Amino acid sequence: MSEPSPPTLDRAYRVRLRPTPAQALMLRRIFGARRAVWNWALAEQAAARARGEKRPGLATLSAAFTTRRSTGETAWLSQLPREPFDQTLRDLEAAWSRFFKGQNRRPTRKRFGTVNAARFTLDQRRAGLVTIAGKTGRVQLDGIGRVRFRVTEEMTGRLRSVTVSVDPAGRWFASVTADQVPAVAALPAERSSIGIDLGLKDTAVLSDGTRVAAAKSLTTKRKRLRRYQRSYNRGRDAQLQALGLDPRKPIPKGTRIPSSNRMRKRKAQIGRLHAQVADARRDHQHQLTAMAVTKAEVIGIEDLAVKAMGRSLHRGFRRSVADAGLGEIRRQLTYKAAWQGRVVSVVDRYYPSSKTCSACGAVNAALTLRDRRWVCPACGVQHDRDANAATNIEREALRRLAEGSGDSPATPRSGGRKARGADACAAGRTSPAGQPTARKRELSYRGAQRRPPAKAEHDVSPPAGEG
Numbered sequence: 001m002s003e004p005s006p007p008t009l010d011r012a013y014r015v016r017l018r019p020t021p022a023q024a025l026m027l028r029r030i031f032g033a034r035r036a037v038w039n040w041a042l043a044e045q046a047a048a049r050a051r052g053e054k055r056p057g058l059a060t061l062s063a064a065f066t067t068r069r070s071t072g073e074t075a076w077l078s079q080l081p082r083e084p085f086d087q088t089l090r091d092l093e094a095a096w097s098r099f100f101k102g103q104n105r106r107p108t109r110k111r112f113g114t115v116n117a118a119r120f121t122l123d124q125r126r127a128g129l130v131t132i133a134g135k136t137g138r139v140q141l142d143g144i145g146r147v148r149f150r151v152t153e154e155m156t157g158r159l160r161s162v163t164v165s166v167d168p169a170g171r172w173f174a175s176v177t178a179d180q181v182p183a184v185a186a187l188p189a190e191r192s193s194i195g196i197d198l199g200l201k202d203t204a205v206l207s208d209g210t211r212v213a214a215a216k217s218l219t220t221k222r223k224r225l226r227r228y229q230r231s232y233n234r235g236r237d238a239q240l241q242a243l244g245l246d247p248r249k250p251i252p253k254g255t256r257i258p259s260s261n262r263m264r265k266r267k268a269q270i271g272r273l274h275a276q277v278a279d280a281r282r283d284h285q286h287q288l289t290a291m292a293v294t295k296a297e298v299i300g301i302e303d304l305a306v307k308a309m310g311r312s313l314h315r316g317f318r319r320s321v322a323d324a325g326l327g328e329i330r331r332q333l334t335y336k337a338a339w340q341g342r343v344v345s346v347v348d349r350y351y352p353s354s355k356t357c358s359a360c361g362a363v364n365a366a367l368t369l370r371d372r373r374w375v376c377p378a379c380g381v382q383h384d385r386d387a388n389a390a391t392n393i394e395r396e397a398l399r400r401l402a403e404g405s406g407d408s409p410a411t412p413r414s415g416g417r418k419a420r421g422a423d424a425c426a427a428g429r430t431s432p433a434g435q436p437t438a439r440k441r442e443l444s445y446r447g448a449q450r451r452p453p454a455k456a457e458h459d460v461s462p463p464a465g466e467g
C-alpha cells in the first residue's frame with residue numbers, strides 16, 4: 001500500500017527570538033493586555049447570560065472591543081496592535097466550541113502571568129516581512145517593529161503567521177507557520193512496520209529491539225527541581241504564617257503573598273530548570289519519533305489512557321510530565337509521519353499489549369506491572385515485557401490498519417495539537433512538553449498539599465490495567 005504523498009505541506013519553524021529590551025517590554029504588555037481582553041470578553045458573556053440573553057459571539061465581542069479601544073479608561077489598548085486581540089477573541093470562541101463538544105473544560109478567567117504568547121499574521125500582500133542575512137533573521141511585527149531571530153534552518157513555503165512567546169526561563173521564541181512547503185521525498189524505510197511501547201519514565205522500546213533510554217540529565221535536574229520547589233514552598237508557607245494564615249488551608253482569594261529574596265531567586269531557578277528539563281525531553285522525544293518514522297512505513301503506537309495513567313502516578317509534576325510526554329510523542333509522530341508519507345496506526349488502549357504472548361497469542365492475565373521478564377505459561381517462551389509489548393503493538397497496528405480502524409489522527413488532549421503547524425505549535429497555547437502551564441505550576445508549587453484533580457479530568461474510562 002502506498003500513500004500518495006502530498007506535493008506540499010504545512011509546517012512551522014521554531015526559532016529563538018532576540019527582541020530588544022524595548023520590544024520585549026512591548027510584547028509583555030501585549031501578553032498582559034491579551035489576558036485582560038480575554039477576561040473582559042468572558043465577563044461580557046457571563047453578564048449577557050445573567051441577563052438571560054444569548055452569549056455574545058465573535059462579531060459582537062469584536063465590535064464591543066473596537067469601542068472599548070477608542071474610549072475611556074481602556075483607550076490605552078489602541079497603543080497596541082489590534083491583531084493579537086482579535087486572536088484572543090477567536091481563541092475564546094474556539095475554547096467555547098471545544099467545551100460544547102466535550103473536549104475541554106469551560107473557559108475560565110486567566111490568572112496573572114499565565115498568558116505568555118501572542119500571534120501575529122504575516123500579511124501576504126506585503127513583501128519583505130521576514131528577511132534573512134546569514135545567521136540573523138528579522139521579522140516585521142505590527143506595532144513592535146523588526147525583531148531579530150536566530151536562523152537555524154531555511155524557511156521555505158509561504159510564511160503565514162508568527163507566534164511569539166516567552167518561556168519561564170525568560171527565553172523568547174517565535175513559531176512561524178508556513179504552508180505550501182515543498183515536501184521532501186521520503187527515503188525508503190528499512191521495515192514495513194514497527195511498534196513502539198512507551199514506558200512511563202521516558203523510555204521506549206521498538207519492536208525491532210531498539211531501546212531508547214530516558215535522557216540521563218533529567219533525573220538529576222528533576223531532583224534539583226523538587227528541592228527548589230520545596231524550598232520555595234517553605235518560603236511561601238513562612239510568608240503565609242506571617243500574614244496570620246494557615247499554610248495547610250486553601251489560600252483565600254485575592255491574597256497577595258509577599259516574595260522574599262530567596263523566593264524570587266528560587267522562582268527564577270525553578271523557571272530555568274523547567275526550561276532545561278523541557279528542552280532535554282523535547283530533544284529526546286524528537287530523536288525517538290524521528291527514528292521511528294525513518295525506520296518504518298507503518299508506525300504502531302498505543303492509545304494510552306494518558307489521563308488515567310497519569311492519575312495513578314499522582315501528584316503535580318510527575319503527573320503532568322507523564323501526560324505531556326506521551327501526548328507529545330504521539331503528536332510528533334503524527335506530523336512527522338505526514339511529512340514523510342508514513343502511516344501512524346493507533347492501537348486501542350484496551351488491547352492487552354503487555355499481557356499477550358507475542359509467540360502464541362495467549363493472554364497472561366496474571367502479569368503485573370512489576371514483572372519485567374516473564375515466561376509464557378502456554379508456550380514457555382521467555383519474554384522481555386517491553387519488547388514483547390512492542391511486537392504486539394506492531395502486529396495489532398497492522399491488523400487495525402487492514403481493518404481500516406487504525407489510522408486515527410485524533411490525539412489526546414494533553415498533547416493534542418493537530419499535526420498541522422507542526423512542532424512549534426507548542427509555542428502557542430499548549431506549553432511545550434513538561435513545561436509548566438499555569439495549572440501545572442500551581443500543582444507543583446503546592447506540592448506539599450494534595451489536591452484532587454479538577455472534576456473534568458475524571459471523565460476518563462477506567463485505566464486499561466496495562467503498562
Ligand SMILES: [Zn+2]
Nearest residue numbers: 357360376379
Ligand atoms: Zn506463549
